[in-house]
Amino acid sequence: MSKSTNIIWHKAAITRERREAKNGHKSIVVWFTGLSGAGKSTLAHAVEDRLHDMGYRTFVLDGDNMRHGLSSDLLFSENDRRENIRRIGEVSRLMMEAGIVTLAACISPYRADRQLVRNSMPLGDFIEIYCRASIETCEARDVKGLYHKARTGQIQNLTGIHSPYEAPENPEMVIDTDKLSVKESVELVINMLSGKLKLLNQDSDCFKTIK
Amino acid sequence: MSKSTNIIWHKAAITRERREAKNGHKSIVVWFTGLSGAGKSTLAHAVEDRLHDMGYRTFVLDGDNMRHGLSSDLLFSENDRRENIRRIGEVSRLMMEAGIVTLAACISPYRADRQLVRNSMPLGDFIEIYCRASIETCEARDVKGLYHKARTGQIQNLTGIHSPYEAPENPEMVIDTDKLSVKESVELVINMLSGKLKLLNQDSDCFKTIK
Numbered sequence: 001m002s003k004s005t006n007i008i009w010h011k012a013a014i015t016r017e018r019r020e021a022k023n024g025h026k027s028i029v030v031w032f033t034g035l036s037g038a039g040k041s042t043l044a045h046a047v048e049d050r051l052h053d054m055g056y057r058t059f060v061l062d063g064d065n066m067r068h069g070l071s072s073d074l075l076f077s078e079n080d081r082r083e084n085i086r087r088i089g090e091v092s093r094l095m096m097e098a099g100i101v102t103l104a105a106c107i108s109p110y111r112a113d114r115q116l117v118r119n120s121m122p123l124g125d126f127i128e129i130y131c132r133a134s135i136e137t138c139e140a141r142d143v144k145g146l147y148h149k150a151r152t153g154q155i156q157n158l159t160g161i162h163s164p165y166e167a168p169e170n171p172e173m174v175i176d177t178d179k180l181s182v183k184e185s186v187e188l189v190i191n192m193l194s195g196k197l198k199l200l201n202q203d204s205d206c207f208k209t210i211k
Numbered sequence: 212m213s214k215s216t217n218i219i220w221h222k223a224a225i226t227r228e229r230r231e232a233k234n235g236h237k238s239i240v241v242w243f244t245g246l247s248g249a250g251k252s253t254l255a256h257a258v259e260d261r262l263h264d265m266g267y268r269t270f271v272l273d274g275d276n277m278r279h280g281l282s283s284d285l286l287f288s289e290n291d292r293r294e295n296i297r298r299i300g301e302v303s304r305l306m307m308e309a310g311i312v313t314l315a316a317c318i319s320p321y322r323a324d325r326q327l328v329r330n331s332m333p334l335g336d337f338i339e340i341y342c343r344a345s346i347e348t349c350e351a352r353d354v355k356g357l358y359h360k361a362r363t364g365q366i367q368n369l370t371g372i373h374s375p376y377e378a379p380e381n382p383e384m385v386i387d388t389d390k391l392s393v394k395e396s397v398e399l400v401i402n403m404l405s406g407k408l409k410l411l412n413q414d415s416d417c418f419k420t421i422k
Contacts, residue, residue, distance in 0.1 A: 013256075014256075018263065021264075022266075023268070042321060052233070055270070058230075069301045069304070070305075083284070088297075090280045091281065091302055091305060095306070098311055178224065
C-alpha cells in the first residue's frame, strides 16, 4: 500500500463511550427553558458548580453568551429564534459527544424547537428542566432591564410580552424558581441527574497515570 | 435577602483553568486546513487516537460532518463557506473553553477567515496545521469522488478547481501528506503539540475519587 493511499483510509476510533469511560461518568444534555428572569442561567451555573465538585466534566451553554458568538448574526424574529435554538442544540449534541455534561440555558420559547433538539439526541440523553416563574415575578426581578425596555418600547421582541412562551408539557423536571431558593433548586436537579449520570467506576482511564 | 432576589445573583465559578486542572492537561485548538483529499480528517483522527491513549480529552470537529448538522443550512457560496468556518471556529473555541483538545478538520480555503478564528482565541491557543498536497495528488486520490464530479460538471464549487485555496503563510506546521505516511505525520504533530499542551501533574481532580 502506498503512502498516499494509506493516508485516506484511516478510520476514527474514539467514541463517546470511550470518552465517558476515560472521564468516569456519562455525558448528557440538560436543557433549562423558561422566561427571561426565570433563573435559568443562575440555576445552570449553580448545578455546574456542584457537578464539577463531584468530579464531572461540565459546560454551560448560555443563550445570552451564544448571541455574542455563534449566533451573533441572528436577531429576534421567530425564524432567527428558531435558528438560534437549533444551533445551541447542535453544539449541545457535539459537547455531549465529547463526553461533557452540557447545561444549556436559553429561553427557547417554542415547544416544537425544543422537541427538534430532543429528537436529535439518543433517547434519554436530553433532560428538559422548566424554570417556572410567573411573568410578574420575572418582570419584578428584571435583572437585565429587558422588561422595562419592553414596557417603554425600547425593545420589540421580548418573550412573554411581545411573543409567546410555550411551556413544556412533559419536561423531565419543573423548578418553581419563584418559590425555591437556588440551593433548594440545585438539590432537586442533582438528585434527579444522579440517577441518569451513572458514575462509572474508578478503573476508568481518568484514574490512570497520564503518560 | 429574599429567595427571588437570591436566585438572580449567582455567578459562574467554573473556568477553563479549573476544567484543565481537573483533566490534568491544557486545552487547545488544532486547525487542519488544506484541499479536499489532502488528509485533514485522517490526520486529525489519527492524532486524536494518540492523544486519547496518552490521557487527553479530545474531539474532532469534521467539516464534512458539520455540514450535516450545525451548518446544514449553508451551501458552498463564498459567503456560506465563510459562515461555515466562522461557526466551526466558534464551536472550537467553546470546546477549548470546556477543557477539550479540539481538532478541527476543514478545507477553510480563505486566509482571512482562518485569521478571524485565530484572532478569536487567546494568543498561542490556535495551532494551524497545513496539510499540503498538490491538487494532482488530491485529484488522483479523490476519496469522495468530488474531483470526478467537478470535472464532469456535477458540482460547481470545489476548492482548487472552481474556487481558490489560499495556503497559510505562517502556519504552526506544514505536513506534506503526499510525502509522509499517516504514522510519520502523527509523530510530527504529537511532538509539536507536546510542548504546548503542558500536561499537568497528578494532583489534578482527575486522580481523586469521584464522589
